[in-house]
Amino acid sequence: MEKLLVKVQNLSAGFFSTIVLKEINLEIPAHKVVALIGPSGCGKSTFLRCLNRMHEEVPGAEVKGQILLEDQNIYDKFIDPVLVRRKVGMVFQKPNPFPGLSIFDNVAVGLKLMGVKKKVLYERVETSLKQAALWDEVKDILKRQGTSLSGGQQQRLCIARALAINPSVVLMDEPTSALDPISTSRIENLIRRLKEQVTVIIVTHNMQQASRISDKTAFLLSGELVEYEKTSKIFTNPSERKTEAYITGRFG
Amino acid sequence: MLIMLPVVARGTEEILKMVPNHIREAGLALGIPRWKVILYILIPGVASMLVTVLMLSIARIAGETAPLLFTSLGNQYHIRNLNEPIATLPVQIYEFSKSGFEQMENQAWAGAMVLVLFIFFINFFTRISLFFYKKDRVKKKFK
Ligand SMILES: Nc1ncnc2c1ncn2[C@@H]1O[C@H](COP(=O)(O)OP(=O)(O)O)[C@@H](O)[C@H]1O
Ligand SMILES: [Mg+2]
Numbered sequence: 001m002e003k004l005l006v007k008v009q010n011l012s013a014g015f016f017s018t019i020v021l022k023e024i025n026l027e028i029p030a031h032k033v034v035a036l037i038g039p040s041g042c043g044k045s046t047f048l049r050c051l052n053r054m055h056e057e058v059p060g061a062e063v064k065g066q067i068l069l070e071d072q073n074i075y076d077k078f079i080d081p082v083l084v085r086r087k088v089g090m091v092f093q094k095p096n097p098f099p100g101l102s103i104f105d106n107v108a109v110g111l112k113l114m115g116v117k118k119k120v121l122y123e124r125v126e127t128s129l130k131q132a133a134l135w136d137e138v139k140d141i142l143k144r145q146g147t148s149l150s151g152g153q154q155q156r157l158c159i160a161r162a163l164a165i166n167p168s169v170v171l172m173d174e175p176t177s178a179l180d181p182i183s184t185s186r187i188e189n190l191i192r193r194l195k196e197q198v199t200v201i202i203v204t205h206n207m208q209q210a211s212r213i214s215d216k217t218a219f220l221l222s223g224e225l226v227e228y229e230k231t232s233k234i235f236t237n238p239s240e241r242k243t244e245a246y247i248t249g250r251f252g
Numbered sequence: 253m254l255i256m257l258p259v260v261a262r263g264t265e266e267i268l269k270m271v272p273n274h275i276r277e278a279g280l281a282l283g284i285p286r287w288k289v290i291l292y293i294l295i296p297g298v299a300s301m302l303v304t305v306l307m308l309s310i311a312r313i314a315g316e317t318a319p320l321l322f323t324s325l326g327n328q329y330h331i332r333n334l335n336e337p338i339a340t341l342p343v344q345i346y347e348f349s350k351s352g353f354e355q356m357e358n359q360a361w362a363g364a365m366v367l368v369l370f371i372f373f374i375n376f377f378t379r380i381s382l383f384f385y386k387k388d389r390v391k392k393k394f395k
Contacts, residue, residue, distance in 0.1 A: 054281055086283030096278045100297035110282040113292060158278070165283060 005030040005199050006051070006169060010065035013043075013050050015058065020046045022223045023065070028216075030168075033191060033200045035214035035231065037207070039246070043223045044203045048171045051201065052088035053081040069169070086114075089162035089198075091172040095154035097146030097161075103138050106146040106157055110165045124164055131197065132160035133190045152183025159190070163197070170194065172202040176209070188213050207247055211235045219243045256309045263305035267298050300382065307378055311371045341367055 006028040013021040020043045028034055036044050049055040050063055053074060066073045074084045097106050105112075107125045116124070125142075129135040134156040138149070146157055155175060162170055172191075176184040191200055191213050204210050210217055211231055218228040219240075227234065227243045238244045271294050279289035295302070341363055348360035 052281060054277065057277065057280060082283050082285050084283075085281055090278075090281040092274055092278065092281075094274060096272075096274045098275060098278070098293050098297060100299060101293070109292065110284060113284050113288050161278075161282065 002029040002032075004028065005070065007068040007071075008051075008065075009068065011047075011050060011067060012064040013046055013055060014062050016060035017062065020223050021050070024225050026218060026225060026228050028169075028199060028201065030199055031195050032215040033195060033202065033213050035210035035217045036201065036203045036220060037205070037210055037217060037246070038220035040205075042220045044220055045173050047220065048090070048173055048201065048203060051169070051171055052090055053084045054090065056081070086165050087167055088169045088171060089165065089167035091155070091158050091162055091170065091175045093174040094178055095151055095158055097149070097154050097157050099145075099147050101146055102143045103146050103149070103157060104142040107160045107164050110161065114165065125160075128160040128164040129157075131163050131190070131194065132156045133186060134160055150183075152179050152186065155179060155183065155187060156190070159187070163194075167198060169199045169201065172200060174203050174205060177205065184209075207235070219246060221246070256313045259309040259312060260305060263309065264302060267301045267305065268294055271297060303378060303382065307375055310374055 004027050008024055008026045008028075011021060011024040012019060024047065036047065038044055046055060049058075051067060055061050055063060063075065066075050068074075069084070069087060073079070074088075098109065101109060104125055107128050108121050111121060111124055126135060126139075129138060134153060137153060138144075138157075146154065149157060155178075159170075159175075176187050179187070188209060191202065194200055202210075202214065214231045216229065217231045217234040219226045219234065219238075219242075221242055227238060227240045229239070234243060235247060238247065268290065275297065276289060276294065279293040280286065284293070345360045345363040345367070348356040348363065351357065
């Protein structure tokens with residue numbers, strides 16, 4: 001049996017009582033890539049941001065239901081969102097390295113602020129940059145500003161930054177939609193390899209991308225989970241009419 | 253120097269507001285507490301702008317006379333503790349320049365010169381040190 005890492009139970013979310021997500025239930029196995037697809041505005045980003053408690057950073061945000069991470073409800077009253085975010089990392093749509101910080105510090109800063117010793121730091125930064133397939137390109141220029149890299153390199157730097165603090169889940173919100181095809185395929189390749197370390201939940205508008213890199217795919221439509229299946233099944237033989245209509249491009 | 257605080261605080265606040273929200277969110281998403289995100293991630297990104305604010309504030313308060321008339325009260329003699337009225341250059345310049353004695357008026361001009369030079373050198377040294385700091389960085393880049 002595969003191990004279940006995340007269990008989302010009756011999750012509803014919204015802004016100022018406008019409901020965006022309706023009673024979502026889904027379970028995510030460990031060491032898999034799960035793709036989240038659906039038309040714009042259906043709530044994909046909101047769903048991701050519920051998983052690391054970033055949703056509540058927006059004014060008016062509301063959440064109901066529970067999300068179990070390794071059988072612990074991350075919405076329990078006594079749970080500190082800061083600690084949840086160390087377990088559940090995030091990569092954003094637009095590459096956003098910290099301005100004013102070097103490439104090294106961009107990756108190291110999370111660990112530094114957690115009090116990790118200098119000696120260990122270098123090793124951890126190197127490992128993370130290797131996992132993000134960026135080490136060879138930056139190993140001689142670690143002191144340069146993170147913002148001086150190209151867009152694709154910046155996004156891999158952000159992936160390294162997320163990996164450095166050793167999360168068990170990494171959320172990615174359309175991580176390649178601002179990148180060229182070569183940078184995109186690099187990131188797709190590294191996501192496939194990341195499965196050994198972490199579980200990846202990725203939002204994408206690109207159906208080919210979802211089918212290339214994910215093990216399971218969830219289809220969201222106006223805040224409801226329509227179908228959640230093995231990726232191969234979703235793309236060849238979906239059970240729901242709406243899913244088929246969406247992936248064949250008849251709407252959305 | 254206390255008079256500087258509101259100006260610096262306002263300036264810092266405005267500059268921090270200019271940092272795009274996705275940078276702040278990236279920090280929070282790394283599991284860094286809010287105050288550390290501000291101190292260690294947002295501030296380094298806007299450090300050079302903060303230096304400018306600091307310089308402008310110094311220049312501004314150095315010439316600010318009116319509040320000093322009421323706060324430091326003006327004193328022409330040496331002080332024994334900080335609760336006494338204290339001498340300030342702008343007030344002194346003002347007093348001397350309206351005194352009518354030529355010598356004192358000359359001293360007022362000298363005082364004004366000291367103020368101007370003070371501001372000039374502060375700005376000068378900040379610029380110079382920023383220049384070398386940046387040059388240093390550029391050099392490292394191409395090593
Ligand atoms: N900060 C916000 N305040 C109010 N409503 C929002 C906010 N962000 C998103 N929404 C609304 O929530 C819905 C879902 O948004 P989102 O999760 O970003 O969709 P997706 O990522 O699937 O495109 C949209 O209808 C959007 O208008
Ligand atoms: Mg979105």
